[in-house]
Amino acid sequence: xxxxxxxxxxxxxxxxxxxxxxxxxGLFLAGLDRKLLARMQKRVGPPLRQPLFDFLKLLGxxxxxxxxxxxxxxxxxPVVGFTALIVLALFIPVFGYSTFSGNGxxxxxxxxxxxxxxxxxxxxxxxxxxxxxxxxxxxxxxxMSYELPLVVVLLTVARKVGGSALCFSLGDIVxxxxxxxxxxxxxxxxxxxxxxxxxxxxxxGTQPFDVAEAETEICEGPLIEYSGAPLAxxxxxxxxxxxxxxxxxxxxxxxxxxxxxxxxxxxxxxxICALVTFFxxxxxxxxxxxxxxxxxxxxxxxxxxxxxxxxxxxxxxxx
Amino acid sequence: MMFPFIREALSNLFSKPSTEAFPAAPVQAKPRYRxxxxxxxxxxxxxxxxxxxxxxxxxxxxxxxxEGGQKITYHFDLTxxxxxxxxxxxxxxxxxKLTDDYLMVAEDKKDLIVSGxxxxxxxxxxxxxxxxxxxxxxxxxxNCPEGAITVDRATKSWTVDxxxxxxxxxCISKCPKKVLAFEEPAPxxxxxxxxxxxxxxxxxxxxxxxAITVDRATKSWSIDxxxxxxxxxCVSSCPKKVLxxxxxx
Amino acid sequence: xxKNAIAKSMSRSPWIYHVNTGSCNGCDIELVAVLTPRxxxxxxxxxxxxxxxxxxxxVISGPVTTQSKDRLVRTLAQVPEPKVVVTLGSCPQSGNVFxxxxxxxxxxxxxxxxxxxxxxxxPKPEAVIAGLYKAAEILQKKREAMTK
Numbered sequence: 001x002x003x004x005x006x007x008x009x010x011x012x013x014x015x016x017x018x019x020x021x022x023x024x025x026g027l028f029l030a031g032l033d034r035k036l037l038a039r040m041q042k043r044v045g046p047p048l049r050q051p052l053f054d055f056l057k058l059l060g061x062x063x064x065x066x067x068x069x070x071x072x073x074x075x076x077x078p079v080v081g082f083t084a085l086i087v088l089a090l091f092i093p094v095f096g097y098s099t100f101s102g103n104g105x106x107x108x109x110x111x112x113x114x115x116x117x118x119x120x121x122x123x124x125x126x127x128x129x130x131x132x133x134x135x136x137x138x139x140x141x142x143x144m145s146y147e148l149p150l151v152v153v154l155l156t157v158a159r160k161v162g163g164s165a166l167c168f169s170l171g172d173i174v175x176x177x178x179x180x181x182x183x184x185x186x187x188x189x190x191x192x193x194x195x196x197x198x199x200x201x202x203x204x205g206t207q208p209f210d211v212a213e214a215e216t217e218i219c220e221g222p223l224i225e226y227s228g229a230p231l232a233x234x235x236x237x238x239x240x241x242x243x244x245x246x247x248x249x250x251x252x253x254x255x256x257x258x259x260x261x262x263x264x265x266x267x268x269x270x271x272i273c274a275l276v277t278f279f280x281x282x283x284x285x286x287x288x289x290x291x292x293x294x295x296x297x298x299x300x301x302x303x304x305x306x307x308x309x310x311x312x313x314x315x316x317x318x319x
Numbered sequence: 320m321m322f323p324f325i326r327e328a329l330s331n332l333f334s335k336p337s338t339e340a341f342p343a344a345p346v347q348a349k350p351r352y353r354x355x356x357x358x359x360x361x362x363x364x365x366x367x368x369x370x371x372x373x374x375x376x377x378x379x380x381x382x383x384x385x386e387g388g389q390k391i392t393y394h395f396d397l398t399x400x401x402x403x404x405x406x407x408x409x410x411x412x413x414x415x416k417l418t419d420d421y422l423m424v425a426e427d428k429k430d431l432i433v434s435g436x437x438x439x440x441x442x443x444x445x446x447x448x449x450x451x452x453x454x455x456x457x458x459x460x461x462n463c464p465e466g467a468i469t470v471d472r473a474t475k476s477w478t479v480d481x482x483x484x485x486x487x488x489x490c491i492s493k494c495p496k497k498v499l500a501f502e503e504p505a506p507x508x509x510x511x512x513x514x515x516x517x518x519x520x521x522x523x524x525x526x527x528x529x530a531i532t533v534d535r536a537t538k539s540w541s542i543d544x545x546x547x548x549x550x551x552x553c554v555s556s557c558p559k560k561v562l563x564x565x566x567x568x
Numbered sequence: 569x570x571k572n573a574i575a576k577s578m579s580r581s582p583w584i585y586h587v588n589t590g591s592c593n594g595c596d597i598e599l600v601a602v603l604t605p606r607x608x609x610x611x612x613x614x615x616x617x618x619x620x621x622x623x624x625x626x627v628i629s630g631p632v633t634t635q636s637k638d639r640l641v642r643t644l645a646q647v648p649e650p651k652v653v654v655t656l657g658s659c660p661q662s663g664n665v666f667x668x669x670x671x672x673x674x675x676x677x678x679x680x681x682x683x684x685x686x687x688x689x690x691p692k693p694e695a696v697i698a699g700l701y702k703a704a705e706i707l708q709k710k711r712e713a714m715t716k
Contacts, residue, residue: 220619231622
């Protein structure tokens with residue numbers, strides 16, 4: 001491999017679809033979420049750059065490792081989660097183009113998506129705090145709740161695009177949509193779209209599905225003992241997760257929009273991400289209160305999984 | 320409906336926020352807000368009533384002997400105050416006022432103590448001459464800066480114009496026979512008129528030092544001169560005007 | 569440059585941890601009122617955090633009862649540096665009407681250095697905002713002093 005090729009790959013990983021791009025757009029979406037939420041509550045709200053300030057401030061704080069904690073696991077957990085998210089960002093096609101693509105990348109994405117949640121669970125449990133204990137048990141239940149509808153939604157998309165062959169390639173899904181129109185405009189996919197919109201807030205961990213990190217009852221659960229730089233990385237994880245999930249949504253249901261201009265495509269992509277952030281996270285956050293963990297589980301396994309299954313049946317019978 | 324606030328949330332998104340631009344635009348406190356205490360030492364008569372009614376004990380006084388009288392200082396500790404306003408209510412001279420300044424934020428605790436002091440002059444008596452030992456030399460008249468003293472050797476008379484006298488004390492230091500002196504002022508105090516008193520006991524209630532005892536049954540009125548601070552509250556509160564301030568024996 | 573950006577964002581994103589040491593609840597309500605739409609302290613990045621580990625500004629209310637004294641000291645020890653301590657209302661500074669009681673340990677200055685005192689019983693929300701704003705500035709100064 002020559003030096004330009006290596007530099008190109010490094011550029012991809014560190015700057016464009018990878019680290020920097022994902023972080024910047026993630027922080028932007030997180031800021032937008034907070035600003036719009038404040039405006040919906042008739043407040044002025046923090047500036048759009050607020051998540052960046054939060055991140056930088058946490059970098060400047062002292063990092064405390066509790067006496068009872070396993071230091072290595074405790075400090076490595078956020079980094080593992082963050083790395084998984086950056087790898088994920090390389091899989092998600094930005095304007096119909098991704099760094100890594102292959103036959104089964106949707107399945108890789110599905111597995112990689114669990115890593116940040118697992119990192120949170122591992123980090124929380126290594127801190128040795130009883131509040132973190134409650135938090136991780138809730139996080140596990142939350143994971144179980146949203147995984148089922150998420151898998152069914154992905155299965156629906158795969159069946160719709162690939163027919164009986166089941167297409168699990170995100171690149172192929174996007175190019176199929178370029179030919180046959182966005183999946184969001186296929187009537188059979190509407191319940192799956194709604195189900196996916198409801199999966200996003202649980203995956204990211206925003207109200208009313210933030211039972212694992214309920215700061216008013218269990219003091220932010222798994223994050224309770226974290227301070228300084230590791231906490232900053234966890235907060236960044238949430239922001240990047242916002243980008244990953246909304247971008248995945250955009251590719252699954254609004255993929256294949258191509259204007260021919262690279263910059264314009266990127267802007268459309270970010271606009272779709274922002275819209276999805278608004279409808280799936282901000283609006284729901286503004287009008288609801290936090291659920292109990294058993295209600296969350298029931299909601300996902302009945303309503304959301306039901307919507308996804310309805311869509312799957314409709315697609316299976318050939319609609 | 321499952322989401323009752325969804326319409327309000329969306330309409331709020333397109334309307335003006337109801338947030339006050341506070342640090343940028345100063346906010347006036349509502350009428351009758353009780354904030355930072357202001358204390359006017361000139362009006363204060365040092366009765367100590369505020370100190371007595373203050374429930375957290377936020378008011379302290381300091382009395383210092385200085386040249387020309389006593390320096391009386393009142394400290395109002397705002398970090399200890401409950402802002403109940405009782406001191407303001409009880410201050411008959413209106414020397415204490417709770418203003419509408421609510422920005423009581425300080426890095427140093429000393430900034431949150433309101434203090435005021437005044438010097439209470441020591442009252443000197445009138446200039447007097449013991450004419451029995453006086454030799455009428457006239458030195459005092461010569462040295463008087465105001466020309467208030469007239470001495471006539473022939474008629475052996477010594478007179479002073481009290482209106483002109485500034486109580487500088489020069490004549491006293493010049494007198495060769497040491498016969499000049501300021502008269503000791505007669506001790507001041509509350510005088511009980513007797514006639515007309517209905518023994519209502521208001522004076523006893525108003526007294527900040529509880530120096531007055533009134534017994535209605537036996538129709539007796541008595542005062543503890545040691546406790547009395549001569550604030551004059553009983554005099555001003557007496558409905559029958561039988562009390563007065565004046566020299567007592 | 570990064571050092572400057574971090575110091576600057578210290579005053580832009582101060583997270584508050586509130587310790588009630590036997591307060592009558594008056595000051596606590598006013599502190600929460602500061603986050604309501606009318607006053608909206610989130611404009612300046614203020615946020616209530618659930619745990620002392622995430623806090624930048626510790627707000628103490630109440631006259632520090634004997635029972636809560638140890639908890640207060642332990643809580644303050646868990647806050648990562650740089651941190652700023654703010655007293656809310658008269659009670660932590662002096663004990664207010666509770667001073668002299670057998671179960672009250674005020675003033676809080678016996679246990680910890682107080683950076684900003686907000687007086688009032690209770691302080692008006694505007695005064696609380698002004699005090700917290702001052703505390704955020706002190707936080708930035710402390711960070712600058714740490715890295716010098």
